[in-house]
Amino acid sequence: MEGFPQLTTWAQANVEQAVFYLLAVIAIPLAYGVVCDRNIIRSGFLLIGVFSTIAGLFILLSAQFLALAQIMIYGVGITLVVVIALMLTNPKAEKESMPALSIHKGPAIFVACFLFMCVYLALRSAENWPVKTDVAALSAAENLSRIGQSLLTNYSFHFEFASILLLAALIGAVMLAKAEPAVHDLNELSANEDKLKSSERADDVVKV
Amino acid sequence: MFGLVGRAVESLYYVCVGLWTVAKHTGRAPITKEFPDTMPDLPGAFRGRLALAVNPETSEHLCISCRQCERVCPDKCIDITAHKSPETGKLELIDFKIDHGLCMFCGLCTEVCPTTCIINTNDFEMSDYSREALIYDLKKLTLTQDESAHYFSKKYLPIPKPKPKPAPKPAAAAAKPADGVAAPAKPAPPAAKPAEGAAAAKSAPAATDKPAGDAAATKPTAEKKADDSKDSEKEKAAPEPSAAEGKAEPDKTEG
């Protein structure tokens, strides 16, 4: 916010923390809702809300680009596709075929506690988790070009690897989608078989 | 590859042709009819509100209470009350109700009517405050002589043969059509029928104040003319009087 020196200082003093807590207060119930909501589609929408609040946290960290990417890719793109995929399923039928959930409760709590401890300990020991402080001092425009440069120089391997991973996933999805030609009725089936047979016969003739 | 490019260019060209065609029409004087201010000029075949016509020349009511329309109506929205007149022994129309709330304006009733009595008018402004108000009775349905003449000429209908009456009271019939002064139909000799219709159509203004007999007197000359020039009209006119005859026959007691 160049051009507003006083406003900026005032906001840094008073607003930043308030906004952080506001975001936290919004994000935590939303996250709780994602896990606990009975309606799986609604929890999908809540997940979009959680991602958006996290984007807000990124903005507080003056990582504009990251925040926008978060909204565009996670908030809208991926989660929306997940929600749509959920809409195409039949949650009621799934529920019936599922085994009782209670047997998983113990391990789930264990894993959650374990993960929490990991993150907590990692954050506690600052020297094992070095946080660079000079990056935030860059202006937003410099920040942007820094991201671009490091993606294509220092981290180009990771960048490319991620894109190959996505490509593989994409190809996998295509293969799944066109695995078998859908057979709509018996007529078509028999027609296909006839065709197959005739082609086989043709092959045989060639072989002979 | 080049096929694809060619197709893309071609489809783009057609899109541009379409856009240009629309753009060319931009700003032409609007064809909008601003309805409440100016009435749209509807064609004669428009199927609007139903009405019962009177003979445009003699102003006698054309309905012969044959109930064909009542029978054919898919919605059963026509309700005819008629009785046999004690004096003449002929069917006499007492009331004729059409529920326009039920009617779908299919026009079937106008097709079957042997006397072209029931017609679709060009009137379509019938909105009302209650459903009951949409049930039109005989008085509301019957058109005046002028209106009938208007619709007969607009729909190119042949003017029906006037019914010869023993005691002609045309003025009374015109003034009070609701009374149902439907004179019994008296079939004329079959040969004269088409000619008569055609003649009446030809000399409409003159024939209106003439008694029915006069029109019949001009038969021979008119017949030739009709044969020469009005073939199509004759064909149209022909079946109707005979149908009228057929319907009227059971009730025929005199003549």
Add this chain to the structure above:
Amino acid sequence: MNPAVFEIGKFARLTVIWLSIIFGAVWAACWAVGVFAPALINASGMPTETASLASEVLRALVPVVAVAVFIPINAMFMVLCERRALALFTVRKGPNRVGPDGLLQTAADAVKLLFKEDITPHGADAVMFTAAPIIFFAPSIIGVLPLLAAASGNHELFRSVNLPTGIFYVLAIASIPVVGIVMGGWASNNKYSLVGALRSAAQAISYEIPLVLSIVAVCLMAGTLDVVKIADQQKDSLLSWNIFGGGALLPYVNLVVAGLQGNNEQVQAIMQHFQAQPLGPFAAVLMVVCCIIFFGIYITGACAEVNRIPFDLPEAESELVSGYNTEYSGIKFAIFFLAEFTNLFVVCSIASIMFLGGGHAPLPGLEQGFTEMLGGILKQLPGSKEIFSPGWLINSLVNPSTVSQAFWIILKTYSLVIFAILIRATLPRFRIDQLMAFGWKRLIPLSLILLIALTYLRELV
């Protein structure tokens, strides 16, 4: 009189009246909040600390005020404009009863919509049903902010919203509304709504790719994401607009001009440049072709993003009643409606900033001449320094360069809007499989190929 001239004249009159209302209101609101109120506070003798903080807060609020005033009035105008323009194209009259020549039709419609009963259908998810229109609408308020800076010629009141992530911010925010559509469609508990919402999501996600790629192409040529910088790079003339290759042709046109003028030195200088790049002219022409195609791709993708005909499958009336907003009524429906037209405006203004030179005039010298003329007139005013004098009022109200830029960008954006309406009047709706095939099999490969081509051509020019 010639009916064509008459009808088009009536349409033009309506447009001019409404546009002056819209931009007069926005202008006045911005001035009141950003100039007049701070001046008042400063003059009122408050303690300096508080006073300057308060005026800074007010000035920071200006962009938001501008958008908040602009969006409702503009949507009203666009609905009316669309109906009247469609009437023009289809030889009808359009709304012409309410107010003089139908000018107030949409204002009356808006009032009617606000007073209608707000119905939540049985079995609907009430919270999400209410949240959907808000999620659909809010992005169009916060998304246009960076565009304001570019549209106003980087006016000091709008400078703060000129984000360095500029166009990326706009695109990221513009991708949110589809969440609102899916949410509304799902929460309505109605099959038509759900199908409409799913179609909309599928369509928005697939057409966003060519849309973003065409914007990426422009950013690639400009070398920045900052909308103000992108607009400023196109300021010279028509030929430096991004749709014509962002100035790729400029040296060659200069060569011809210099040759015609017989300016040998300049010819020599330019020829030297050519010797370094022998493929230059060829590449420049190819680049222009690429850019024009990218503009076409952008317009196509934008039509699909905002669900306009021929891509209005999400609300295909003949199949889906009204698509995702079937169950909405009253004010929630009004919000959907408002947002739809605002989104159309936003994509058109993005197009005019990214491709058509933003607020810059198509001919060199036009803008400068106008600015100097208006500046000269303003200087003539007496007492223009003294606060609250008439001279101060006019001087603070009228900024010559902003006036010129606003004029051009308004002209360009609304021309694009009317072009979108012409498309609507012409083309029939796609079928859903045609739509998907066109998006994935044609547009996306085309834009990828062109993007790569552009990357290399840029080096050759």
